[in-house]
Amino acid sequence: MSRIHRYEGEDIIVEFDLSRCIHTGDCTRGLPAVFDTKRSGRWVHPDGAPATEVARICAACPTGALRCISKASGQAMDSPPAENTIQPVADGPLYVHGIMRVNGKALNTFRAAFCRCGRSRLMPWCDNSHRQSHFHDNGKIPYPPAPAAAHRSAPLEIHVDADGPLTIDGPFTLLDAAGNKQYCGDKAAFCRCGASAMKPYCDGAHRTRGFGRDQ
Ligand code: FES
Numbered sequence: 364m365s366r367i368h369r370y371e372g373e374d375i376i377v378e379f380d381l382s383r384c385i386h387t388g389d390c391t392r393g394l395p396a397v398f399d400t401k402r403s404g405r406w407v408h409p410d411g412a413p414a415t416e417v418a419r420i421c422a423a424c425p426t427g428a429l430r431c432i433s434k435a436s437g438q439a440m441d442s443p444p445a446e447n448t449i450q451p452v453a454d455g456p457l458y459v460h461g462i463m464r465v466n467g468k469a470l471n472t473f474r475a476a477f478c479r480c481g482r483s484r485l486m487p488w489c490d491n492s493h494r495q496s497h498f499h500d501n502g503k504i505p506y507p508p509a510p511a512a513a514h515r516s517a518p519l520e521i522h523v524d525a526d527g528p529l530t531i532d533g534p535f536t537l538l539d540a541a542g543n544k545q546y547c548g549d550k551a552a553f554c555r556c557g558a559s560a561m562k563p564y565c566d567g568a569h570r571t572r573g574f575g576r577d578q
Pocket of ligand 1: 567
C-alpha cells in the first residue's frame, strides 16, 4: 500500500510516502522550517530552505519515506551510496541503504525500513508495531555468516518470503545497531517474524511460530 503526498515548491517537489514513515524525526529535527508537524495545514514547506538542503534531509530519511525531485530535471535529487549497508535498529526495524529491488520490483528510493517483529500491518515495511508487540533485540550481530569480502558495488536483490525471512542477495556491509561495521557479505537471510534466537538472522523459528501473512 502506498499513500504518497506531494508538496510543490518553486524549484522542487517533496514526495512523502505515509506508508513508509515511522516518525523517526530526522526531518523535523534536521530542517524544522521545512518539515513542521506543529503547523496547521500542510506539514512540508519545500521553500523553507535551499533546495539542496531539503534534498539532503530527504535523502537521509532512513525509511525512504521522503523524496526530493528537481522540477527542472524531473529527477530525484539523491544518489546511491558507494557501499550498500544493512543495519538492525535496537528493538526496531532493519534499515537497508543502497540500490534495491524488492521481490523483483525496483524501489525508487535508496533507503527502506523492513519489519523485524512480524507484526507490521504494512509488510514488508516497518510501521512501528514493534512498540506495541514489545519486540526486543539489542541490535548486536551474533556471528558473521560469511568471511569478510572486498566490497563490490551492485544492486541488492531482496526477496520477502511470505512465511519466512528477508533474503538479501548482493554485496553489503552489515552494521550493528551502534553503526560499527561487522563484515561484508553477499547473501544472508534476516528474520522478519521476530522469533529467531539469532537475530538479526533467521534461524528457522518462523516455522514453529507459524509465521505467515500477506505483504
Ligand atoms: S523469519 Fe524469523 S526465524 Fe525465520
